[in-house]
Amino acid sequence: MLTDPRIGKGRDTMLGVSASDAELGLRQRLLRSATEWVVTHMLGSDPPEHTRLRKAVADYFSPRAVTEMTPRIDMLTKGFVDAMPSDTPVDLVMELACPLPVAVICEITGISQRNRPRIEKSSAVLSDVTVADSRQLRSASIDFVRLIAPYFVARRLRPREDLITSLTQQMASGELNLKEALSTVALLLIAGHETTANLIASTMLALLRNPDELERVRSDPDRISGVIDETLRTEPPLPVATLRQAHSELDLAGERIGKGELLMVSLLAANHDPESVSDADVFDPARQARHLSFGTGIHHCLGARLARIEATTAITILLERYPGIRLAACPETLRWRRSIFFRHLDSLPVYLTH
Template identity: 35%
Template sequence: MRDARFATLLTLDEQFLQNPHELYGRLRSEQPVHEVILPRGIKVWLVTRYDDVHTVLTEPTISKDIVSAVPLLERHTTAEEPQSYEAELALAGHMLNTDPPDHTRLRALVNKAFTGRRVEQLRGRVEQAADELLDAMADQDEVDLLPAYAFPLPTTVICQLLGVPDSDKDEFRDVSITMTSAAQHEEMADAAMRMAAYLTRLVESKRENPADDLLSALVNPSDDNERMTSAELQSTAFLLLVAGHETTVNLIGNGVAMLLRDPEQLAALRADPSLMPGAVDEMLRHEGPLNIATYRYTTQPLQLGDVLIPAGEFVMVSLASANRDPAVFDDADRFDITRNATGHMAFGYGIHYCVGAQLARMEGEIAIGKLLDRFPKLAFARDPGELRWRPSTLMRGLQTLPLRLR
């Protein structure tokens, strides 16, 4: 039974997960800063307008220190019984969940290893992986694009980047899906413990047998004065593994679905492949791989428009809603690969801007471009109205994407 304090609040339920844009349109117009209950039962303030989202993402009095937020989780939950977050916190000590100066230190260490040159060196591997997967699909009439292509491509790439054995892909994929979903607390805690145990083994293997990969570079830095702790290494490996493939899986799946839903846009892209970079940014804006960004909370009262959010409150921003704000993007609900989508927030903004944005864009351009080239008759294999979205407020991705190849 829901806590009486929260009984009248809006709940982000299954209907919302399947079509968040309808609610976002109303909230931007009527209540752009609104208290809601997340599927896991936590009360938060949801921010939906672009300018307010920008303010939250750059406001120094808003914290992402998840360890310090545990008392807030306990205070703002609708659960009747106390819950332990110990398992999840074991993977929380990465740069996305910290504030300066810890964030500054961790980000600098990742940037030192995750260079633009290292990313560009992966281009050939992305192209090779795409070709191999397309070859494997070539003799089939129909496929589910997600397990056949959209998942294995970025997973192969992030495994090579980090130095994760190919044989371990399925192990972290299942756990990753759970940890980015709206799963209940017990299921989430179990997935976190499994992932923590796996990453402990992986980090130790890199310490004992370093190789030419990003994780080895983080475990064994050239500068002995700048090192992550074992907990930070484990958490950073988790962040890079999950963020490094989950977002790109959804970029590819959502992007292909958008094109197939709009034959004019698909024809324009086929006619002029040079539009692909801009098309990918429009895919990121229109139906990007992230919906609501991760937890933030106020350390001081925060004024957003007419709403004063007290200190000690969770504030969560909808990147998906900001990217469809008509005050910023003309005809914002329309998918248009020729628009200038510069300024979209699919990768966030400010100090927590996605470190893998360059890699995600490259993978999206190559994956979608090669798919369209290989299968000129590509089409939905089922009524697109029957497609279902994953049960997650964080990730915006399809559960399946059945396609006809010829």
């Protein structure tokens, strides 16, 4: 389903809207008008638009770019870990899992980290448009545009070595329009921190719930890669892929799908497919099982490599500094954000001990 050319994307699929303009209900029309400036991006388009929009930012997430960014990620992580109080329980979501990826994506785009609270607040709404009400969406969309737009004006006057400068130059050459540029930055701000924050928090929770594996990772930090992959398989940051739409009538596994119908793909179910993984509910970092948590095909996660580096760095430094880290709450009492698309811990309280 993720690679079938008969199934694709569109701006409205991001909103859960499948009807034509004439058939749209009030809520759908409000959704469209409220989010137009933040959903006209690569994730809501098919080729050739998708190819053009992805290419516009791809260099900033290339293997070379991520390698060059790694020392800065290391420095940022140490700063957040150093700032944690060690005499009281610490919320890892608030103190590390969320702020680190926001700081990284701000550096890539060129947006000031002072805007982190605004980014986190608005993206919490815009990341799950199908469960937010129209007023929230309108407010969050307007706030994002007000946050991002001045940077394009500033970079036109004073270019810098950042992604917004590159997008500004591409607008000037006619390769992008303003709506596409704003939407692209909004997408990167949302996807660039929500999914990575979820991955960091879920991986730490998996280790804290598996003390034997935590001890093995302490002894051999190279095992972290396998732990991250197994976390991606069992607790993907996005349990379902963003919505798709059938571009024509088709049969899928015996089901008749009508043209224009929306399709939701469960990545979590794919990761637990018994034909691919035995004992799928068992957390086993040594299995090296294939997973689809970064998607596949043309919409494979652009920031997958960056997310792995951020998660690896965060967990490595945290365990080096506090090898005795332990949960400060029962796993069963932890709360998860109400969401269709994201697996997001509200908090992860821990004791930081040496």
